[in-house]
Amino acid sequence: MESGKQLTGTLTLAVFSAVLGSLQFGYSLGVINAPQKVIEQHYGRSLGVLPEEPLLLSENSTETEKQEVHPSVVMYWSLSVSIFSIGGMVSSFLVGFIGDLRGRVKGMLMVNVLAVIAGLLMVMAKMWKPHVMVIAGRCVMGFYCGLSSGLVPMYIGEIAPMAYRGALGTLHQLATVTGILLSQVLGLEFLLGNDYYWPLLLGLSGAPAVLQSLLLPLCPESPRYLYIKRGMVEEAKKSLHRLKGQYDPSADLEEMRREKEEVEKEAQVSIAVLVRSSLYRQQLFVALMMHFSQQLSGINAIFYYSTAIFEKAGVTQPVYATIGVGVLNTVFTMVSVALVDRAGRRTLTLIGLGGMCICAVSMTVGLVMSAIFLFVCFFEIGPGPIPWFIVAELFSQGPRPAALALAGCTNWTSNFIIGMTFPYIEALCGSYVFILFAVLLFGFTVFTYLRVPETKGKTFEEIAAVTIVRKTGGFVSLGYIILFYHVQCVTD
Numbered sequence: 001m002e003s004g005k006q007l008t009g010t011l012t013l014a015v016f017s018a019v020l021g022s023l024q025f026g027y028s029l030g031v032i033n034a035p036q037k038v039i040e041q042h043y044g045r046s047l048g049v050l051p052e053e054p055l056l057l058s059e060n061s062t063e064t065e066k067q068e069v070h071p072s073v074v075m076y077w078s079l080s081v082s083i084f085s086i087g088g089m090v091s092s093f094l095v096g097f098i099g100d101l102r103g104r105v106k107g108m109l110m111v112n113v114l115a116v117i118a119g120l121l122m123v124m125a126k127m128w129k130p131h132v133m134v135i136a137g138r139c140v141m142g143f144y145c146g147l148s149s150g151l152v153p154m155y156i157g158e159i160a161p162m163a164y165r166g167a168l169g170t171l172h173q174l175a176t177v178t179g180i181l182l183s184q185v186l187g188l189e190f191l192l193g194n195d196y197y198w199p200l201l202l203g204l205s206g207a208p209a210v211l212q213s214l215l216l217p218l219c220p221e222s223p224r225y226l227y228i229k230r231g232m233v234e235e236a237k238k239s240l241h242r243l244k245g246q247y248d249p250s251a252d253l254e255e256m257r258r259e260k261e262e263v264e265k266e267a268q269v270s271i272a273v274l275v276r277s278s279l280y281r282q283q284l285f286v287a288l289m290m291h292f293s294q295q296l297s298g299i300n301a302i303f304y305y306s307t308a309i310f311e312k313a314g315v316t317q318p319v320y321a322t323i324g325v326g327v328l329n330t331v332f333t334m335v336s337v338a339l340v341d342r343a344g345r346r347t348l349t350l351i352g353l354g355g356m357c358i359c360a361v362s363m364t365v366g367l368v369m370s371a372i373f374l375f376v377c378f379f380e381i382g383p384g385p386i387p388w389f390i391v392a393e394l395f396s397q398g399p400r401p402a403a404l405a406l407a408g409c410t411n412w413t414s415n416f417i418i419g420m421t422f423p424y425i426e427a428l429c430g431s432y433v434f435i436l437f438a439v440l441l442f443g444f445t446v447f448t449y450l451r452v453p454e455t456k457g458k459t460f461e462e463i464a465a466v467t468i469v470r471k472t473g474g475f476v477s478l479g480y481i482i483l484f485y486h487v488q489c490v491t492d
Contacts, residue, residue: 017215019175021148024208026179034187035198076131085416087142092408095150096401104155112209114144119206157392158222166340169389174333181326227256228397263398283394290387293444295414298437332380344456352382353445360438393455
């Protein structure tokens with residue numbers, strides 16, 4: 001294999017260390033669902049709406065589980081779930097600032113403090129008021145995950161060799177879905193999803209941060225950050241040698257030099273400048289629509305409410321069917337890792353969105369079980385992993401942090417909207433709820449075909465050129481317009 005293009009031990013360590021943050025993100029996404037009934041009982045006792053007595057929940061405690069939940073418990077539980085997304089929405093705007101402040105590696109190290117604090121708050125939930133401790137812990141963890149979900153793809157995208165940029169970028173999503181699966185398994189009642197161990201189950205969401213804090217000091221800083229942001233040429237060269245082995249880095253350094261010259265010609269690219277600038281409009285349009293397509297596809301309706309959907313379909317053990325979805329989630333993300341640098345980002349996204357559209361129609365006509373499993377498979381082939389790293393490919397060093405911040409905010413906001421509104425939409429539309437997602441998926445498929453460039457094997461300059469060439473006048477991004485005026489209001 002040609003020197004400089006191989007996967008070295010240091011590169012492997014750096015990517016593994018970074019995606020521990022993604023594992024933590026996925027675990028935090030999934031962990032809150034399994035112990036819901038148990039935690040609601042503790043909330044009720046703490047709030048004084050349930051009697052102070054030992055909780056002995058078991059398979060025979062159906063009477064307790066069927067009790068009507070007190071409105072105050074419902075309110076605090078809903079806040080426990082949604083505060084995570086709110087924290088992520090807020091902190092995603094700080095990704096660029098944290099990433100540029102001391103570098104990508106030190107940025108990830110700094111934010112790990114938040115994850116440890118969040119884990120401690122939740123593991124000690126029984127020591128004070130459980131509803132206060134869990135909500136505080138989930139809020140801090142959401143703030144951490146909003147930062148981590150931007151910093152991890154940024155770092156990996158900047159250190160990955162061009163030949164492996166897609167595969168290594170997809171590892172962010174693989175670690176995320178692995179974390180979701182791990183939380184589902186540990187959340188089973190006979191493991192940690194019970195009355196005694198649920199604080200430990202929630203608190204473990206901070207554990208990967210401890211391991212990551214031990215490993216990150218061994219990892220080199222992004223050479224692109226060192227050269228382009230800090231002007232540290234020799235340090236960037238040393239970082240390239242550590243990441244890629246002994247090779248001639250002149251080609252990489254020359255590309256960075258040209259990019260640095262372009263960056264220096266422009267003013268500092270803040271979020272407000274990025275949104276207003278016509279120079280980056282096409283890339284931003286594509287980046288935001290890719291994240292909208294991920295979240296508005298309906299996938300989180302499956303993830304959040306799969307147990308309830310399986311119950312309605314007559315599955316006797318819906319919790320195990322949900323774990324089955326998690327297993328497929330992980331397996332097909334591995335398939336994407338293997339294919340993304342061969343088939344290309346655009347091709348896999350088109351296959352994924354088109355397949356999900358067909359599955360959404362199938363769910364409407366009653367093929368619930370098989371359609372849900374296929375829906376998840378198609379999602380992880382392309383629409384799941386690709387939006388996270390393609391943003392780093394679409395933008396050069398200057399606007400990249402701001403672009404990742406905007407894309408992250410778009411993702412978190414869409415996630416929050418779907419999580420909060422799906423039960424009401426389902427109540428309104430009944431069995432036709434997934435027709436709405438089918439229509440959206442069809443639109444996203446057409447958009448991807450017309451507007452999304454192929455970034456496989458291209459430099460950042462080549463990608464920018466291709467994006468401009470693919471410009472067409474037939475589309476207006478409603479999401480972009482909404483975000484534009486939102487940022488205008490914030491910055492004004």
